Amino acid sequence: MVNPTSGYNPQQCLESYLARALQRIGANEEMNHLLQASYREIKFELPLVRENGSLAVFHGYRVQHHRSRGPFKGGIRYRPHVDWEQFRALASIMTWKTALVDIPFGGAKGGIDCDPNTLTPLELETLSKRFMIKLGPLVGPDRDIPAPGMGTDEQIMAWLYDAYSQGHGDEPAVVTGKPLGLGGSYGRTEATGRGLALVTAWVMQARGLPLEGATVAIQGFGNVGSHIARFLAEKGAKVVAISDIRGGLYKGDGLDIKNLIASKIAAGKSVSVTELDVKGESISNEELLTLDVDILIPAAIEGVLHESNVDQVKARLIVEGANLPTTCGAAEVFKDRGIPVVPDILANAGGVTVSYFEWAQNLQRYRWELETVDQRLERTLKKAWEKVRKRAAEDNLSYREAAYVIATKRVKRAIELRGF
Ligand SMILES: NC(=O)C1=CN([C@@H]2O[C@H](COP(=O)(O)OP(=O)(O)OC[C@H]3O[C@@H](n4cnc5c(N)ncnc54)[C@H](OP(=O)(O)O)[C@@H]3O)[C@@H](O)[C@H]2O)C=CC1
Numbered sequence: 444m445v446n447p448t449s450g451y452n453p454q455q456c457l458e459s460y461l462a463r464a465l466q467r468i469g470a471n472e473e474m475n476h477l478l479q480a481s482y483r484e485i486k487f488e489l490p491l492v493r494e495n496g497s498l499a500v501f502h503g504y505r506v507q508h509h510r511s512r513g514p515f516k517g518g519i520r521y522r523p524h525v526d527w528e529q530f531r532a533l534a535s536i537m538t539w540k541t542a543l544v545d546i547p548f549g550g551a552k553g554g555i556d557c558d559p560n561t562l563t564p565l566e567l568e569t570l571s572k573r574f575m576i577k578l579g580p581l582v583g584p585d586r587d588i589p590a591p592g593m594g595t596d597e598q599i600m601a602w603l604y605d606a607y608s609q610g611h612g613d614e615p616a617v618v619t620g621k622p623l624g625l626g627g628s629y630g631r632t633e634a635t636g637r638g639l640a641l642v643t644a645w646v647m648q649a650r651g652l653p654l655e656g657a658t659v660a661i662q663g664f665g666n667v668g669s670h671i672a673r674f675l676a677e678k679g680a681k682v683v684a685i686s687d688i689r690g691g692l693y694k695g696d697g698l699d700i701k702n703l704i705a706s707k708i709a710a711g712k713s714v715s716v717t718e719l720d721v722k723g724e725s726i727s728n729e730e731l732l733t734l735d736v737d738i739l740i741p742a743a744i745e746g747v748l749h750e751s752n753v754d755q756v757k758a759r760l761i762v763e764g765a766n767l768p769t770t771c772g773a774a775e776v777f778k779d780r781g782i783p784v785v786p787d788i789l790a791n792a793g794g795v796t797v798s799y800f801e802w803a804q805n806l807q808r809y810r811w812e813l814e815t816v817d818q819r820l821e822r823t824l825k826k827a828w829e830k831v832r833k834r835a836a837e838d839n840l841s842y843r844e845a846a847y848v849i850a851t852k853r854v855k856r857a858i859e860l861r862g863f
């Protein structure tokens with residue numbers, strides 16, 4: 444098992460994207476400094492007596508990056524080796540993502556340094572609730588609204604909601620990505636994948652490339668990876684490779700995605716895609732990233748496209764399903780090689796967009812139909828994509844550069860309107 448993130452400092456990359464965008468919009472050094480720094484960072488101990496009687500001590504984190512456009516917003520990640528650098532960068536890109544799709548939030552990110560697969564359901568519930576109780580004073584529907592991320596799901600969001608409500612009165616709008624039976628929104632679970640598929644289709648169309656029959660490789664087969672695979676297969680693309688942390692599956696004439704998803708659900712989270720009874724050859728994650736495909740979608744972790752493998756990447760288009768999967772060095776090489784990269788803050792913004800819809804529904808105490816959610820998601824992302832496309836073409840920028848120019852401009856304007 445490889446750890447492609449080792450040695451990669453996503454914060455440094457983000458600083459360079461931001462510095463360049465802020466220079467392009469004429470922001471001064473002070474504004475640059477203000478927007479690079481987090482608003483607040485907290486870390487706390489989370490002791491847990493395990494069901495076998497032993498004591499384990501985990502750590503909870505929350506980084507709140509910026510809030511001039513609205514309350515902090517961002518996912519909760521449960522992963523063994525999380526650290527400040529990851530959370531700072533991930534919190535910051537939430538600020539730019541929410542600004543780019545023009546929803547009224549700032550950015551945050553947090554989580555626990557645990558492996559959820561090694562905890563019992565009772566341990567996971569206890570740990571999640573303790574985490575939320577400690578976060579209690581800093582979160583809330585008008586302060587900071589957590590949501591699912593890597594290693595977390597709607598059940599964990601239900602526990603966070605319950606823990607918060609015990610001390611603050613019933614408040615579903617404190618967390619998004621909840622189960623449907625507990626104030627969740629139609630369409631949130633699949634929203635990130637749906638948004639990715641929409642954006643991919645628009646980018647292909649804008650570049651005069653057919654999506655029908657296009658070959659696709661997807662790294663990661665969790666919430667994001669499995670839904671993008673399904674939506675792209677439904678649009679006629681040929682998903683030839685998928686993977687999880689233990690490796691991947693390849694089939695040149697297209698994997699049977701419906702069957703893969705059904706088998707994965709039946710087998711459970713702890714079973715790898717490589718162990719499922721579906722047709723395909725095994726392939727490593729590193730091989731997947733360098734396949735000769737039309738579209739490559741890294742949808743797992745940060746930093747998997749880096750200086751050492753960027754020259755071997757053969758894909759014609761890269762769509763960032765994960766947050767920060769491309770190092771800034773690799774991004775430069777893709778630009779030089781003329782390989783377009785659709786940046787995370789646009790490509791995977793469908794999730795936070797439907798989280799916004801869930802928050803709005805919770806505040807209204809009124810549920811929208813799936814059709815309404817899907818239509819509004821499409822409209823929101825289309826607007827953002829059109830702006831990015833236009834700005835990139837007018838100023839000869841990469842999609843990422845254009846996206847950061849648009850987002851930083853909106854945040855700078857909000858700061859100026861509020862005053863210092
Ligand atoms: N969920 C959401 O709505 C959103 C998520 N994102 C981002 O998308 C990415 C994926 O999130 P999500 O799908 O929710 O997370 P999940 O935990 O549901 O799935 C993660 C997937 O990535 C795989 N994976 C983990 N580590 C590696 C590795 N080192 N190499 C290859 N594969 C790996 C996992 O494998 P295994 O199951 O074997 O561990 C799993 O298949 C993250 O970057 C997240 O921040 C962005 C926007 C919204």
Ligand SMILES: O=C(O)CCC(=O)C(=O)O
Pocket residue numbers: 516517518519540588589590591592619620766791792794795796798
């Ligand atoms: O749905 C949300 O609020 C946050 C999603 C998220 O963490 C992300 O877009 O990276």
